[in-house]
Amino acid sequence: MELFHVLNRGVEKRNIVMDDKDRLRFVQGLYLYNDENLLDRNTRRFSKEKAISTVRKKLVNLHAFCLMDNHYHLLLSPVDADMENLSAFMRKLNMGYAKYFNEKYRRVGALWQGKYKKIYIARDSHFLHIPYYIHLNPLDYKFYEWRSGEISNTLDPISFLKKYKWSSFLDYFGTKNYPSLLTTDVLKNMLGTQEEQIATIKSIISNPDKTNFSEIIELSD
Template sequence: MEIYHLLNRGVEKRNVVLNDADRVRFIHDLYAFNDLNDVDANHRFREFKSPHVRVPLVDIYAFCLMPNHYHILASEIEEGGISMFMRKLNMGYAKYFNEKYKRSGVLWQGTFKRILLQRDAHFLHIPFYIHLNPLDMAFPQWRAGKVRNIDKALKFLAQYRWSSYLDYSGVKNFPSILSQELLADVLGSSARQKRIIKDIISSPNLAREASKLE
């Protein structure tokens, strides 16, 4: 099984979500477009009921949505599933965004960036890196391992809904999107995750290694 770190940014680093309604839409798209079947880009928030049977394209293990970019950790279920899923996701969300804000043109910098995890160390650290991204908005010094108020940083992460961090911390946030079994042992308990996060954001060497993963 090959696991990939997938990411994309808004064109010219522009914000791609402007409010919580956009964030909810993007998160919902992670679920809706992860389907081999055709999905209307103008889909509404609803449960897909019989006779529609979802055929997932990928397993999503972790994700984080930021104001101008996103990160996804995933592997293919269907052959070519990652390319198909990412095409649906990027095009579908761009269509929603452009129609809502009456704009035209591309929303994303390109198709998407795909990084194959080739080393065990990479696999062990990438979920933490993805979940630490929101700290850029309040504690950018985490990338240098110089966060002084650790408890405040952890509280900020616990209040940030738009990633898979909460689901791995015992809080059901967006569980229907995730395949959690693979990372459950890697991340461990909520207490273990907090210990590792504390080490990363307060240690220059560990933070430097984490920041190399993008």
């Protein structure tokens, strides 16, 4: 199985979501567009009910994700190790959401800064740290110092993450937030129990291993 960290940002770093309705629409798209049977020309016609009631043939396995105001992170593996499946999913997701956003806000032009960035998870150290990097991204809203290891009170950031619902963090933390979206078996053993995750998060945000995260950040820029 090949894992890829996939991300994209709004053009000129603009916001890609304006409210929770937009956030929900993007997350619903992670489900709807992950279907070989949904043709590209149908991405404009979003129907959650139709997606649930028909037989789906997944294009990718989604292992983790985080939606931020102006960008997103996905951890994906293409079904059957077929990169065409990953490309098809990303094309549908980006195009479908951009159409929704531009129509809703009566705008024209590109929403995304480019196609998308795809990073192959080739090293064990990258694999071990990327789920935490993705899930800790929301701390940038309130606890940006987590990246430099300057957080002394680690309870507040963890409490904040537990309340942030636009990522897969809760699904690995014992709460079924988006169970229909995710393939969790690959990461569950690695992330461990809630207690083990808390211990790892505390370690990261109070004294992060800059070498491991710096590699992820460098590849993501």
